[in-house]
Amino acid sequence: MTPRGRPMRADEHLDALPHPVRVELESLFDPRYLIHRGAELERILKVRSALDARPPLRAVEIGSNTGAFLAGVGRDPSTTTLGIEWRAKNVVAAEERIARRGLSGAMMLQADARLALSVLVPERSLDAVYVLFPDPWWKTRHAERRVLDVRFLRTIARRLRDGGALYLKSDVFDYLYRVRSLAEASRALRPLPAARWPDERDWAPSTRERKCMSTAIPFGRGYYERHPAFDTTLPTEPERESDFVGAELPVVDAESIIRGPAPYDREALARGRARRRE
Ligand SMILES: C[S@@+](CC[C@H](N)C(=O)[O-])C[C@H]1O[C@@H](n2cnc3c(N)ncnc32)[C@H](O)[C@@H]1O
Numbered sequence: 001m002t003p004r005g006r007p008m009r010a011d012e013h014l015d016a017l018p019h020p021v022r023v024e025l026e027s028l029f030d031p032r033y034l035i036h037r038g039a040e041l042e043r044i045l046k047v048r049s050a051l052d053a054r055p056p057l058r059a060v061e062i063g064s065n066t067g068a069f070l071a072g073v074g075r076d077p078s079t080t081t082l083g084i085e086w087r088a089k090n091v092v093a094a095e096e097r098i099a100r101r102g103l104s105g106a107m108m109l110q111a112d113a114r115l116a117l118s119v120l121v122p123e124r125s126l127d128a129v130y131v132l133f134p135d136p137w138w139k140t141r142h143a144e145r146r147v148l149d150v151r152f153l154r155t156i157a158r159r160l161r162d163g164g165a166l167y168l169k170s171d172v173f174d175y176l177y178r179v180r181s182l183a184e185a186s187r188a189l190r191p192l193p194a195a196r197w198p199d200e201r202d203w204a205p206s207t208r209e210r211k212c213m214s215t216a217i218p219f220g221r222g223y224y225e226r227h228p229a230f231d232t233t234l235p236t237e238p239e240r241e242s243d244f245v246g247a248e249l250p251v252v253d254a255e256s257i258i259r260g261p262a263p264y265d266r267e268a269l270a271r272g273r274a275r276r277r278e
Pocket residue numbers: 062063064065066084085086087090111112113114131132133134135136147206207208209
């Protein structure tokens with residue numbers, strides 16, 4: 001709202017953002033899209049004030065749906081994990097779940113995650129960005145609608161702290177392979193060494209992950225850290241897809257990265273079970 005109580009227009013919100021953030025947004029969106037995003041920007045900026053009063057924001061989940069995964073990470077009251085979901089119905093369901101369980105470490109925002117991450121999250125501030133089972137957009141001609149493209153991967157990489165990581169899971173292996181190639185092309189992310197994959201026993205499965213597990217649908221992981229040579233300063237000129245991706249994406253050894261090790265130490269679990277039987 002303006003001081004006179006009039007709702008602010010999208011261009012006024014945009015003008016109020018720091019110049020480098022506007023440049024980054026111009027990398028991610030056609031300005032004709034941004035100009036219609038006044039209400040969404042307003043919600044995002046409100047959350048920015050709400051976040052100031054909470055434990056530090058350390059993780060973001062993109063596409064939280066009804067918050068099944070967020071409910072697990074949100075149990076830690078010492079930090080805030082922000083779930084970003086653009087469907088209002090899902091956000092209401094996730095907020096109800098958070099309230100029901102009294103999860104003080106979780107918060108929801110209804111917005112396009114690409115817009116929100118850029119506007120809300122400072123550089124080098126996150127330990128984790130989770131993108132779990134993103135919409136696959138199966139058809140090749142729709143592949144560009146997928147949330148993770150090369151410019152958004154760079155946006156995410158700028159928000160990761162040293163030691164932070166992007167955690168992607170999908171049952172669409174083509175998506176995982178593509179992101180592996182895009183990460184290489186982005187020059188901003190590289191695969192997280194298998195030895196540093198997290199112990200996922202504390203993670204609650206997302207809705208899609210639970211479905212995959214109960215119906216034996218195979219899925220894979222693509223876990224990434226910021227490339228040490230990547231400069232996290234926000235861009236001074238809008239970035240273009242063609243600055244990074246030519247006619248062909250780099251060919252990478254995706255297979256070994258995506259299959260990776262088990263998400264937790266199976267041998268240690270087996271040793272524990274054997275000890276208990278003794
Ligand atoms: C296929 S569902 C997966 C949901 C959940 N992560 C899971 O594993 O069950 C993808 C979710 O991401 C949301 N979504 C897609 N693109 C988004 C975007 N750009 N910003 C915010 N949410 C998005 C959709 O509304 C949907 O709830």
